[in-house]
Amino acid sequence: MCSLLRISSSTVLVATHEDISLYDTRFSSLQARASLHQNSTSSTLASRDLSGANSATLGPDGKPKGHIFLTSYIQDLDLAIGYSQAGIIGVQLALTGGKPGNKTEVRRSGLLIDSLCRGVKMVGVGIPKMQAPVAPGSRKLLSRxxxxxxxxxxxxxxxxxxxxxxxxxxxxxxxxxxxxxxxxxxxxxxxxxxxxxxxxxxxxxxxxxxxxxxxxxxxxxxxxxxxxxxxxxxxxxxxxxxxxxxxxxxxxxxxxxxxxxxxxxxxxxxxxxxxxxxxxxxxxxxxxxxxxxxxxxxPSLRTLEWILGVTGEIGLGEVIKAIEIGLERGNANIDGEDRIVLEVIRSEVMRLALVRLNGFPAEAIAKALKTGLGGQDLMDLIHLLRKELLFGWQLRGEIGVGIGIEDVGIVADLLTVALDTVGIGGLVLGNSSDEFIQELRNEVTAVVEGVQEAAALKSILEEVLRHADWRMATAGKKQAGEKQAKRRKRKPKVIKANARGSEKRETGRKKGKGVVANELQNGELVEGEEDKMESVLGYPAEPSEITPSENSAGEPADEPVEGFPLSKLPPEEVELQNEIERNVVKRAREIPAKSVSVAKNLVNSGPIISTDTSVVSPLLPLGVPPAPISRISLVTAQPAENRIGFKELRQLNRRKIKEASYRESMVAGVYSVESMLV
Structure with missing residues (x-):
C-alpha cells in the first residue's frame, strides 16, 4: 500500500513500505529516493541524524510501524507532512548541505536537465489485453x-x-x-x-x-x-x-x-x-x-470542362495546363458543326481556367506563366485578354471568338500579370525581334489608352450622377416651397361697385388664425362691428345723421350735408367721390377689430384700438389709445352744395388723415425715446 502527494504540477511524492520517492510526471523520471530501513546510507534526501528517534518508531525488521500516509505540503518550508502508527512524519525535500543553520535553497522542479539518465520504465498492469474491461459505448464503437x-x-x-x-x-x-x-x-x-x-x-x-x-x-x-x-x-x-x-x-x-x-x-x-x-x-x-x-x-474537352466547373480545388499547374490546352489550335481535319462545337467548348474551358487562375496570388501566377507557357502562348494569351478587355461586350455573341468573362476586373488583373511576366527581364531578352517588341508596345499602348478612357468615363459618370442627385434634391425643395407658398397665399377678393358707386370688401376668416372678418359698406362698418367699436371706445364709431357739434378730440365737426344721388353729379365729382371712398375703405381695412398675436399686427401700418387687452398697436406702446375712429370716419360726409366744393373737401380729407397719422407717429416716437432712456 502506498500514499501519493502532489508537490507541484509536475512533481509527485510517493511513500511505500520500502522507501519514499520523488517522481517527475512530465518526463517520467525519478528525482530522488530515500529508504526507510535503519542501516541504509543511500538516502538522497537531506535529513537530520534521527537514529535515536527512529529506533523507537521502527519495528523488529527495521521498518516503520504501520503505513505512512502523506497529507499536506508546506511550500514555504518545502516540507511534506504525513502520519503513521508511530506518529507524525515530516519529509524535507530541499537540500541543506547537512548543516542545520544553513538557509534552505529554493528548489526548482520540472526541468529537463534534472530528468536526464533518470527515466523510469513502464510497468505492465498485469491484466491481459483481451481481459481488460471495456465500457459498453466504447465496445459498440470498436465493433462498428x-x-x-x-x-x-x-x-x-x-x-x-x-x-x-x-x-x-x-x-x-x-x-x-x-x-x-x-x-x-x-x-x-x-x-x-x-x-x-x-x-x-x-x-x-x-x-x-x-x-x-x-x-x-x-x-x-x-x-x-x-x-x-x-x-x-x-x-x-x-x-x-x-x-x-x-x-x-x-x-x-x-x-x-x-x-x-x-x-x-x-x-x-x-x-x-x-x-x-x-x-x-x-x-x-x-x-x-x-x-x-x-x-x-x-478530345472533345467535355469532361475537362465539367471537371473545371464542378471540382472544388485544382492546383495552379493544372490550371496553367488547361489554359495551354485552350490556346491550342483546333484540328484542321474537323469541319462543319463539329468544329463549331469544339471551339465553343474550348472557349468555355479557357473561361473557367482563367477564372480559377485569378484566385491565386499574382506572384505565383507570374512564376507559373513563365514556367508553364512558352513565349508564343503567352503572347496569344495577352492578345486574347486584350481583345476581351476592349471588345468583350461585342464578341459575346460570336462563336469561338471571345472568352465570355463578364467581370472586367478579372480580365484587367490577368492582363496586368501577363504583361509583368513578359517584362524586360523575361522573354524580351530572349526574343530580340523588332516585330515582338513593336507588338508588345502596341498592346501596352492600347491598354493604357483603354485605362485612361475608363478613368475619364468614370469621372464623367460621377459628375453626371452627382448633378442628377442635385437636380432631384433642388426640384423637391422647390416644389415643396411652391406648395407651401400656395397654401399661405390668400385668394384676393373682388370689389364690385354698385349703381350708386358704393364698394364692398370682404375678408375671409381662416381656421386656426383667429382673424375676425370685417366688412365695410360705403366706407362704414357693419352693424356688428359698429356695436363692438362703441362698446370698446365709449362713443359712436362714426357720426350719426345728427352730427354733434364737437368730436371726441375737441375739434369742430363738419356739418352734415344733404345727400343726393351720384347719377346726377358730373363725372369729375363722381371720380372724386370714389377716390375719397377708396381712401377711407383702405384706411378702415387696416383697423382690425380683434387680433391674437403681435406678429400678425405688425403687418398693419395704421392705428389699432388698444383699449382692449387683446388689441395691440404696432406703433404705440401698450396702454396708449390710438386716435378715435370718428376722426377718420367723419371724412365720409357728403359735401354741401353751396358751402364747400369738392376740391376743398378733398384737401380737407387728406389733411385730416395726415394729421391723424402724424400725431400717432409722434406719440409713438416719444414713447420709444422714453423707453430707450429708461
Missing amino acids: LASERQAVRKAIWDLKEAKKAGDLHKFEQIFAEYVGVTWKAEEPEQGEDTPMINGTSDLEVVNKDPSMGKPVPGFALEQDESPSPNIYKPLRHEFVVAVLDMVFQASSDDNAVQRLSVSFYPPNVFRYLIESGNFSETLIRSYSGLVQCLSEFD
Missing part, C-alpha cells in the same frame, strides 16, 4: 469501426474483380450498394454515329476498350427516400484512394517520365465522387498530369 473496415475491404475486393472482368454495370452497382444509393441503369438514346459526351464517332476518338468512350449521362445515382436526400455518405479515405487507383493509372514512357492515363472509366462513380466532395487530385498518386490525361481521354 471493425465492421466498417471489413465492409471497405470487401467492397474494394469486389470492385477489383469487376474491373478485371471489364463489367462496368457490375462495378457501378457494387459502388452504389456500398455508398447507400440506388443505382438506376439508363438506356442510351443515341445511336452509334450520334455525338456522345466523351468523344464522338465523327472525331474517331472512341477507345477500343468497351469501358472507355462511354457517355457521361445525367446523374443516374438516385438516393434512397430520406428526410435529407442531398447529404452524401462520408467515405473512408482508403476507399476513395482505392477507387481512384482503379480509374487512373501512372505509366512511364521511354524518357522515364510518369504519365497519368485513364484505365477504367465508370462515369456515374466518377461523377458521384466529384459531386459529393470526395474527389481531390491529391488523392491520385501521380496527379501532376490530370488535365492532360482528361484531354487525351476525351
Whole structure:
C-alpha cells in the first residue's frame, strides 16, 4: 500500500513500505529516493541524524510501524507532512548541505536537465489485453469501426474483380450498394454515329476498350427516400484512394517520365465522387498530369470542362495546363458543326481556367506563366485578354471568338500579370525581334489608352450622377416651397361697385388664425362691428345723421350735408367721390377689430384700438389709445352744395388723415425715446 502527494504540477511524492520517492510526471523520471530501513546510507534526501528517534518508531525488521500516509505540503518550508502508527512524519525535500543553520535553497522542479539518465520504465498492469474491461459505448464503437473496415475491404475486393472482368454495370452497382444509393441503369438514346459526351464517332476518338468512350449521362445515382436526400455518405479515405487507383493509372514512357492515363472509366462513380466532395487530385498518386490525361481521354474537352466547373480545388499547374490546352489550335481535319462545337467548348474551358487562375496570388501566377507557357502562348494569351478587355461586350455573341468573362476586373488583373511576366527581364531578352517588341508596345499602348478612357468615363459618370442627385434634391425643395407658398397665399377678393358707386370688401376668416372678418359698406362698418367699436371706445364709431357739434378730440365737426344721388353729379365729382371712398375703405381695412398675436399686427401700418387687452398697436406702446375712429370716419360726409366744393373737401380729407397719422407717429416716437432712456 502506498500514499501519493502532489508537490507541484509536475512533481509527485510517493511513500511505500520500502522507501519514499520523488517522481517527475512530465518526463517520467525519478528525482530522488530515500529508504526507510535503519542501516541504509543511500538516502538522497537531506535529513537530520534521527537514529535515536527512529529506533523507537521502527519495528523488529527495521521498518516503520504501520503505513505512512502523506497529507499536506508546506511550500514555504518545502516540507511534506504525513502520519503513521508511530506518529507524525515530516519529509524535507530541499537540500541543506547537512548543516542545520544553513538557509534552505529554493528548489526548482520540472526541468529537463534534472530528468536526464533518470527515466523510469513502464510497468505492465498485469491484466491481459483481451481481459481488460471495456465500457459498453466504447465496445459498440470498436465493433462498428471493425465492421466498417471489413465492409471497405470487401467492397474494394469486389470492385477489383469487376474491373478485371471489364463489367462496368457490375462495378457501378457494387459502388452504389456500398455508398447507400440506388443505382438506376439508363438506356442510351443515341445511336452509334450520334455525338456522345466523351468523344464522338465523327472525331474517331472512341477507345477500343468497351469501358472507355462511354457517355457521361445525367446523374443516374438516385438516393434512397430520406428526410435529407442531398447529404452524401462520408467515405473512408482508403476507399476513395482505392477507387481512384482503379480509374487512373501512372505509366512511364521511354524518357522515364510518369504519365497519368485513364484505365477504367465508370462515369456515374466518377461523377458521384466529384459531386459529393470526395474527389481531390491529391488523392491520385501521380496527379501532376490530370488535365492532360482528361484531354487525351476525351478530345472533345467535355469532361475537362465539367471537371473545371464542378471540382472544388485544382492546383495552379493544372490550371496553367488547361489554359495551354485552350490556346491550342483546333484540328484542321474537323469541319462543319463539329468544329463549331469544339471551339465553343474550348472557349468555355479557357473561361473557367482563367477564372480559377485569378484566385491565386499574382506572384505565383507570374512564376507559373513563365514556367508553364512558352513565349508564343503567352503572347496569344495577352492578345486574347486584350481583345476581351476592349471588345468583350461585342464578341459575346460570336462563336469561338471571345472568352465570355463578364467581370472586367478579372480580365484587367490577368492582363496586368501577363504583361509583368513578359517584362524586360523575361522573354524580351530572349526574343530580340523588332516585330515582338513593336507588338508588345502596341498592346501596352492600347491598354493604357483603354485605362485612361475608363478613368475619364468614370469621372464623367460621377459628375453626371452627382448633378442628377442635385437636380432631384433642388426640384423637391422647390416644389415643396411652391406648395407651401400656395397654401399661405390668400385668394384676393373682388370689389364690385354698385349703381350708386358704393364698394364692398370682404375678408375671409381662416381656421386656426383667429382673424375676425370685417366688412365695410360705403366706407362704414357693419352693424356688428359698429356695436363692438362703441362698446370698446365709449362713443359712436362714426357720426350719426345728427352730427354733434364737437368730436371726441375737441375739434369742430363738419356739418352734415344733404345727400343726393351720384347719377346726377358730373363725372369729375363722381371720380372724386370714389377716390375719397377708396381712401377711407383702405384706411378702415387696416383697423382690425380683434387680433391674437403681435406678429400678425405688425403687418398693419395704421392705428389699432388698444383699449382692449387683446388689441395691440404696432406703433404705440401698450396702454396708449390710438386716435378715435370718428376722426377718420367723419371724412365720409357728403359735401354741401353751396358751402364747400369738392376740391376743398378733398384737401380737407387728406389733411385730416395726415394729421391723424402724424400725431400717432409722434406719440409713438416719444414713447420709444422714453423707453430707450429708461
